[in-house]
Amino acid sequence: MVEINSVLITGANRGIGLEFVRQFLTNTSVRTHIIIATYRSQESSSALLELAKSTTKVYTLKFDVNQFDTYDKFVIDVQSIVGDKGLTLLINNAGICVPFGDTLDDVTPEKFTSVFTTNATAPVILTKVLRPLLKQSARIHSDKNNGLSIARAAVINISSIAGSCAADIGPLFLYAYRESKAALNMSTISMAIELEKDGILVESLHPGVVDTDMTATHTLPKIDATTSVSKIIEVLLTLNGKNKEGFPSYDGKILPF
Numbered sequence: 001m002v003e004i005n006s007v008l009i010t011g012a013n014r015g016i017g018l019e020f021v022r023q024f025l026t027n028t029s030v031r032t033h034i035i036i037a038t039y040r041s042q043e044s045s046s047a048l049l050e051l052a053k054s055t056t057k058v059y060t061l062k063f064d065v066n067q068f069d070t071y072d073k074f075v076i077d078v079q080s081i082v083g084d085k086g087l088t089l090l091i092n093n094a095g096i097c098v099p100f101g102d103t104l105d106d107v108t109p110e111k112f113t114s115v116f117t118t119n120a121t122a123p124v125i126l127t128k129v130l131r132p133l134l135k136q137s138a139r140i141h142s143d144k145n146n147g148l149s150i151a152r153a154a155v156i157n158i159s160s161i162a163g164s165c166a167a168d169i170g171p172l173f174l175y176a177y178r179e180s181k182a183a184l185n186m187s188t189i190s191m192a193i194e195l196e197k198d199g200i201l202v203e204s205l206h207p208g209v210v211d212t213d214m215t216a217t218h219t220l221p222k223i224d225a226t227t228s229v230s231k232i233i234e235v236l237l238t239l240n241g242k243n244k245e246g247f248p249s250y251d252g253k254i255l256p257f
């Protein structure tokens, strides 16, 4: 069993994020000591808040990833939870999409900027401000080989096959969403190189086409969030920073950037 001291998941009140919280509590391949789950509003987060009441492992923090002026306070809150062991695993999961079927006629500068801020800018800025805590975890949890792993220190960016420039997903344009995930992948490549020397693994990951609010109007075949996240955790446990060819999908396949 792999020990993960702490994991922070953004957008953890519903969908894939909430399922991450559930499975870090119950998955038998990992033992996670501290799970920090962020949410935006009390009203839409009852499932998460109830879950948190049933265990001492889950800490909830109110956090909107677009509010960059709250990041310093957020880091202090995270630090007070994780203590001197630092933060082991950051999962940049919070994301927004445009309506399925969006074409060039539907795109506006406002929509583009808004999707980009949440999906592409926020994960990078959050990684930047949490870097000292991740570095602290990497120092404390280094093994004799100093290898990269999610048990040492890692940033996992929840991307999408829709952000792969080379994958053929047909005429699904989703302007702003696809570009934002391609940009996130580019940032993953840069951060993986820059943070390797700190002992921090950085990877993008495609969760599959998952049945959540985001895909409610989508007609493609979908998997449920339980299947997606259980397979993602299997994949996470294999990551060692050596894959440079593309980004993993929930089923272990490597997708081209």
Ligand code: NDP
Pocket (backbone or CB within 6 Å): 010, 011, 012, 013, 014, 015, 016, 017, 039, 040, 041, 044, 063, 064, 065, 066, 092, 093, 094, 095, 096, 097, 118, 158, 159, 160, 161, 206, 207, 208, 209, 210, 211, 212, 213, 214, 215
């Ligand atoms: P959902 O729409 O079900 O959930 C999105 C989550 O992101 C919610 O918790 C939402 O919080 C949160 N969120 C959105 N904006 C912000 C913000 N500004 N600050 C903080 N939290 C925010 O989507 P999924 O669970 O399906 O998606 C999770 C991730 O997986 C996303 O990054 C998505 O792009 C990616 N993905 C999903 C796929 C799918 O098939 N579902 C396929 C490929 C990738 P709130 O409730 O407050 O709005």
